[in-house]
Amino acid sequence: MKLTIDSPILKANSDSAIETRKLLSEKKIFALNLLSSPGAGKTTILERTLIILRDKIKIAVIEGDLQTSRDAERIEKIGIPAIQINTDGGCHLNASMIQCALKKLDISELEVLFIENVGNLVCPAAYDLGEHKKVTVLSIPEGDDKPVKYPTIFIRSQVVIINKIDLLPFTDFNLKQVKEDLYRLNPNLTIFELSCKTGEGLNQWTDWLCLQRL
Numbered sequence: 702m703k704l705t706i707d708s709p710i711l712k713a714n715s716d717s718a719i720e721t722r723k724l725l726s727e728k729k730i731f732a733l734n735l736l737s738s739p740g741a742g743k744t745t746i747l748e749r750t751l752i753i754l755r756d757k758i759k760i761a762v763i764e765g766d767l768q769t770s771r772d773a774e775r776i777e778k779i780g781i782p783a784i785q786i787n788t789d790g791g792c793h794l795n796a797s798m799i800q801c802a803l804k805k806l807d808i809s810e811l812e813v814l815f816i817e818n819v820g821n822l823v824c825p826a827a828y829d830l831g832e833h834k835k836v837t838v839l840s841i842p843e844g845d846d847k848p849v850k851y852p853t854i855f856i857r858s859q860v861v862i863i864n865k866i867d868l869l870p871f872t873d874f875n876l877k878q879v880k881e882d883l884y885r886l887n888p889n890l891t892i893f894e895l896s897c898k899t900g901e902g903l904n905q906w907t908d909w910l911c912l913q914r915l
């Protein structure tokens with residue numbers, strides 16, 4: 702007998718995620734769930750993205766973090782509304798946390814919502830938050846074995862950002878192999894190569910974002 706302890710929890714989560722997605726779709730708010738391991742550069746990518754898009758699109762951010770509100774403070778400095786969710790040690794965001802956070806945001810004129818998940822390549826993949834797309838960030842220093850070691854998150858994502866691409870010459874990260882692994886896991890992936898340090902790839906990523914709006 703296979704015992705799936707998580708399934709009632711995941712069912713409740715999925716019900717509330719479906720509600721959220723319906724609400725966001727009705728209001729024409731395009732929502733992205735940003736995932737990665739700790740330190741892959743999610744918040745820095747957000748900062749650079751928001752600086753490029755803040756005068757063109759109405760954006761808000763929900764920040765998930767174990768304890769601090771540092772990431773939300775970084776986003777607010779750019780002039781973008783940010784709601785911090787502290788999971789108090791919890792290793793992923795869930796759909797009801799997003800429903801609570803959305804009540805605190807003025808979504809009347811919003812066009813894009815970013816949700817920065819807790820840094821973790823495992824269980825955030827299992828929790829639908831009501832987003833339209835999952836974007837997983839994989840950074841060069843993490844090594845090229847992550848897609849094969851943590852396949853689920855890459856299979857469930859629509860976009861992968863290979864970040865810190867400027868560090869490629871200083872490592873044995875096999876970019877060609879990683880892309881082959883990613884497309885084998887998920888042939889429909891959109892992959893961006895990006896560096897927040899040099900700015901490489903940022904325009905391709907933000908152009909894509911502008912085209913995705915609901």
Ligand code: MG
Nearest residue numbers: 743744772817
């Ligand atoms: Mg962060």
Ligand code: ZN
Nearest residue numbers: 792793824825
């Ligand atoms: Zn977790």
